[in-house]
Amino acid sequence: MPTIRFxxxxxxxxxxxxxxxxxxxxxxxxxxxxxxxxxxxxxxxAIKGKPPAASQQGLKxxxxxxxxxxxxxxxxxxxxxxxxxSVSPKYSATLISKDQxxxxxxxxxxxxxxxxxxxxxxxxNVIRPSDELTRSxxxxxxxxxxxxxxxxxxxxEGRMSTWLFDVVEAGEELSFFGPSGDCFYLSDDPExxxxxxxxxxxxxxLHGILRDALExxxxxxxxxxxxxxxxxxxxxxxxxxxxSEQFSQFxxxxxxxxxxxxxxxxQGNVVDIPGQALGSFTGYRVYLCGDPQIVNALKQKAFLxxxxxxxxxxxxxxxxxx
Ligand SMILES: Cc1cc2nc3c(=O)[nH]c(=O)nc-3n(C[C@H](O)[C@H](O)[C@H](O)COP(=O)(O)OP(=O)(O)OC[C@H]3O[C@@H](n4cnc5c(N)ncnc54)[C@H](O)[C@@H]3O)c2cc1C
Ligand code: FES
Numbered sequence: 001m002p003t004i005r006f007x008x009x010x011x012x013x014x015x016x017x018x019x020x021x022x023x024x025x026x027x028x029x030x031x032x033x034x035x036x037x038x039x040x041x042x043x044x045x046a047i048k049g050k051p052p053a054a055s056q057q058g059l060k061x062x063x064x065x066x067x068x069x070x071x072x073x074x075x076x077x078x079x080x081x082x083x084x085x086s087v088s089p090k091y092s093a094t095l096i097s098k099d100q101x102x103x104x105x106x107x108x109x110x111x112x113x114x115x116x117x118x119x120x121x122x123x124x125n126v127i128r129p130s131d132e133l134t135r136s137x138x139x140x141x142x143x144x145x146x147x148x149x150x151x152x153x154x155x156x157e158g159r160m161s162t163w164l165f166d167v168v169e170a171g172e173e174l175s176f177f178g179p180s181g182d183c184f185y186l187s188d189d190p191e192x193x194x195x196x197x198x199x200x201x202x203x204x205x206l207h208g209i210l211r212d213a214l215e216x217x218x219x220x221x222x223x224x225x226x227x228x229x230x231x232x233x234x235x236x237x238x239x240x241x242x243x244s245e246q247f248s249q250f251x252x253x254x255x256x257x258x259x260x261x262x263x264x265x266x267q268g269n270v271v272d273i274p275g276q277a278l279g280s281f282t283g284y285r286v287y288l289c290g291d292p293q294i295v296n297a298l299k300q301k302a303f304l305x306x307x308x309x310x311x312x313x314x315x316x317x318x319x320x321x322x
Contacts, residue, residue: 001013001014001015002076002077002078002079002080003079003080004019004022004023004076004079004080004081004082005048005079005080005081005082006023006028006081006082006083009028011023011026011028013075013076016075017075018071018072018073018074018075019044019055019069019071019072019074019075019076019080019082020032020035020042020071020072020074023071030042030044030071030084031084031132031134032071032072032134032320033125033134033135033136033319033320034072034136034318034319034320035072035320036072036073036318036320037057037058037070037072037073038058038136038316038318039123039125039135039136039180039318040058040059040070040125040180041125041134041136042070042071042072043059043063043068043069043070043071043084043085044068044069044070044071044074044082044083044084044085045066045067045068045069045082045083045084045085046067046068046069046080046081046082047067047081047082047083048079048080048081049076049078049079049080049081050067050077050078051067051069051074051076051080052069052074052075052076052077054073054075055069055070055071055073055074055075056068056069056070057070057073058070068085088177088178088180089115089177090127090175090176090177091113091115091116091175091176091177092113092173092174092175093110093111093112093113093116093148093173093174093175093176094110094111094171094172094173095108095109095110095168095169095170095171095172095173095174096109096110096111096147096170097109097170098168098169098170101151101235101236102232102233102234102235103232104153104154104233105151105152105153105154105200105201105235106151106152106154106164106165107140107149107150107151107152108149108150108151108152108164108168109141109147109148109149110147110148110149110150110174111147111148112146112147112148116148116179117143117179118139118143118178118179119143119179119184119185119212120139120141120142120143120184120185120205120208120209120211120212121138121139121181121183121184121185121205121206121208121209121212121287121315122138122139122178122179122180122181122182122183122184122205123136123137123138123139123178123179123180123181123205123315124136124137124139124148124150124176124177124178124179124180125137125176125177125178125180126150126160126164126174126175126176127174127175127176127177128159128160128163129175133159133160134160135160135161136180136317137150137151137152137204138150138151138181138201138204138205138208138289138315138317139179139204139205139208140203140204140205140207140208141208142208142211142212142215143212144215149204150204151201151203151204151207151235152164152165152201153200153201154166155319181205181315182313183205183209183287183289183313183314183315184208184209184212184313185209185212185213185216185218186285187216187218189220189285190216190217190218190219190220191219191220192220192283192284192285193220193221193222193223193283193284193285194209194213194218194220194221194222194223194284194285194286194287195223195225195274195278195281195284195285195286195287195302195307196209196210196222196223196224196225196286196287197224197225197227197270197274197286197287197288197289197298198225198226198227198287198288198289198290199226199227199228199270199290199291199294200227200228200233200290200291201290201317202226202288202289202290202291202294202295202315202317203226203235203236203289203290204289205287205289205315206224206226206287206289207236209287210222210224210243210250211243214243214247214250218249219249220249221249221250221251222247222249222250222251223251223253223274223277223278224240224250224251224252224253225253225255225270225273225274225277226240226252226253226254226255227254227255227256227257227270227273227294228254228255228256228257229256229257229258230256230257230258230259231254231256231259231260231261231262231265233256234254234256234262237254237262240252240254241264252264253265253266253273253277254266255267255268255270255273257269257270270294270298271294271297271298271301272301274298274301275301275305279305280305280306281302281305281306281307282305282306282307283306284302284306284307284311285307285311285313286302286307286311286312286313287313287314288302288312288313288314288315288316289314289315289316289317290315290316290317291316291317292316292317292318295314295315295316296316299312299314
């Protein structure tokens with residue numbers, strides 16, 4: 001049974017238990033959010049001992065070489081002495097505006113803190129000051145915008161999302177760290193067809209990637225499929241339609257599972273609609289964001305439709321069970 005040494009105390013880690021679970025069982029809470037290796041909120045560093053390679057998935061090589069690891073997916077194979085990591089500086093930003101996009105989604109715009117840089121489509125980790133609760137949110141803005149933009153879906157009983165949705169007001173300061181993630185536009189092949197698919201606030205990173213591609217002069221076709229259960233759950237419809245009128249290479253298809261779709265949209269399952277509309281995805285660069293189940297199903301579909309795995313970029317909005 002490996003031992004975890006943290007802040008001078010030793011804790012036994014049961015077999016098949018992660019560092020995060022073991023410490024939580026002993027009443028020690030590390031910062032965490034997704035609990036599945038996606039958000040890097042639980043980034044830690046082994047001061048003594050070697051973390052398993054599997055606990056370093058998605059980390060930069062330079063961080064992995066310095067024994068950084070993700071506590072939520074680290075099942076130690078030997079004794080570890082660990083410390084919390086502080087590789088990302090914390091930023092503080094004033095909320096400029098808060099707009100309700102539909103019944104369950106708000107758009108937040110912040111001032112850009114000095115020194116903060118990002119690529120459109122990356123995400124940040126927002127920290128609630130009262131208890132340091134941390135959650136990941138994708139940036140919907142592009143670096144040339146004079147603000148940072150987030151789209152927040154209100155999750156029933158959700159601690160962070162209901163706080164952002166109901167409590168935080170324009171003029172208040174929020175803290176965050178990041179950016180993280182590698183789901184962003186690559187400008188190496190401006191003729192390539194881009195396929196962007198997302199449900200709900202999965203539109204946030206896709207909105208950034210789309211506008212970044214257009215700003216950088218992408219010439220290949222760009223197909224965006226944005227899905228919701230029903231028309232009332234869609235948002236930014238007029239803005240996206242205007243972009244499709246302005247840029248002939250861009251097409252926008254709103255998709256709804258139930259009821260009538262808006263004009264120019266499709267009714268059905270978003271996992272099937274892009275394949276039915278486009279046929280083969282061979283040679284496409286594919287971006288999939290939002291609900292993890294939809295993202296995983298689409299990943300398989302995209303691969304079977306001819307997209308190469310290395311051309312499929314995804315940001316599943318994974319969340320941990322209560
Ligand atoms: C890389 C990444 C990017 C993300 N980007 C965005 C974004 O741009 N916009 C956005 O709105 N969210 C985004 N998320 C999700 C976000 O981080 C939170 O998980 C979400 O806001 C819920 O947090 P909460 O504290 O409100 O809920 P919690 O208090 O953590 O959860 C409350 C309950 O709701 C359940 N739950 C949590 N989330 C969901 C969900 N989506 N659907 C159903 N049940 C749920 C939990 O299992 C729990 O039972 C992203 C997540 C990741 C990993
Ligand atoms: S990566 Fe560990 S909590 Fe998200």
